[in-house]
């Protein structure tokens with residue numbers, strides 16, 4: 157890093173923040189932090205476009221914490237001073253964790269609450285009544301709390317952050333966000349953080365910022381080829397399983413890997429397929445409760461699993477974002493039991509991911525960037541492999557165009573082996589595929605939901621079980637959707653699974 161780069165200790169930060177930064181092991185600010193923190197400390201509104209994984213969260217969190225610490229020296233009254241809006245619950249959880257880490261030495265002075273989770277409004281009310289200094293939430297959640305008078309913001313709010321601003325509208329938050337902004341007082345410092353600057357960000361800029369400083373860092377939206385290697389492999393649907401097996405088995409793809417598929421069924425199909433070869437993987441999809449999703453991400457980050465198979469359903473089920481080729485905006489409803497505020501390709505900080513595999517081709521350029529941005533983060537190296545069928549070659553060209561910028565070189569290079577070279581493995585894969593029946597997928601899907609519910613202590617509510625008069629676990633699975641899992645406490649064995657509201661049970665098609 158160049159010697160003339162500004163360092164954290166030259167920014168005039170509170171000692172408690174400095175200690176937390178030291179604990180995180182951050183020797184230097186990233187480029188966006190170096191530029192944004194001094195401007196934010198000066199009170200400027202900021203529009204920051206920096207590529208995914210460049211440390212945008214701390215770029216606003218550090219000055220916010222510093223500002224709150226400074227104001228607490230003179231004003232003792234407790235109030236919500238900063239609001240951070242995020243598009244997904246996973247991101248809410250992650251932003252909250254980052255704030256917790258940065259406030260490790262001043263947690264009493266800077267209280268942070270994440271209300272993006274699925275708990276009832278009434279359960280979150282006491283948290284908001286304590287007036288945490290920083291509230292993190294999705295626009296719809298915050299609006300609902302304002303409507304329920306669980307929190308007031310207009311008098312006390314000093315700062316507003318819109319994180320992953322390019323995604324908020326595409327997650328269907330446009331009207332909530334506008335409603336929310338209308339309710340807020342217009343005098344606050346505002347931050348728009350985004351990996352891309354699209355029309356939605358421009359629209360938000362008009363709505364939210366006052367004479368902002370615009371920071372457009374790095375021309376390219378993904379790290380260059382010295383940090384991130386991007387490859388495409390041409391293969392048809394029937395060969396994808398063979399290909400992924402070969403890549404893993406031959407060690408061509410090593411270490412932590414994130415595999416993106418486009419539907420829940422496919423993530424279980426691939427998981428079961430890999431299990432045939434003793435390759436364990438965990439799954440992540442919108443059907444799992446949010447606590448379970450955060451738990452899985454945490455376990456992956458802690459090294460419990462090497463492979464995650466994640467769905468990137470948002471752009472598929474609800475294409476309100478610019479879709480490649482068609483460029484249409486529409487509103488398809490999402491599947492029953494799915495969480496509209498699910499989004500693991502967006503902004504989630506999976507740690508030390510060495511590889512991203514696009515098993516199913518991403519449907520938008522943004523989706524490609526956000527998926528691939530899960531690797532090569534914070535200066536680490538990474539590889540992205542994208543499977544492309546002959547029908548997707550035009551889409552690939554569109555992604556190449558979008559990533560090329562001024563550069564004449566293609567961002568994605570063809571991967572250096574041919575399908576013919578792995579023919580020898582085909583018979584093994586065929587056998588494994590045969591055992592992954594529809595029924596097996598259904599069962600795995602249900603088992604996973606059950607297991608994750610049981611793992612998640614917070615979801616358990618003790619109640620009397622009618623059939624056996626012993627213990628029962630009543631679990632809130634998703635908004636308006638309930639699953640009653642009945643257990644005999646003595647044996648600890650699941651006795652059955654019953655729907656409470658037959659029409660709305662997310663597992664209805666599995667039962």
Ligand SMILES: Nc1ncnc2c1ncn2[C@@H]1O[C@H](COP(=O)(O)OP(=O)(O)OP(=O)(O)O)[C@@H](O)[C@H]1O
Nearest residue numbers: 182184185186208209210211212213214503505534
């Ligand atoms: N100054 C720093 N030094 C080292 N690591 C850092 C620094 N700042 C942030 N990081 C780490 O970099 C990673 C990416 O940070 P962050 O999630 O804030 O990126 P981002 O720009 O918001 O990415 P995305 O757009 O994908 O959400 C995190 O693991 C974070 O802990």
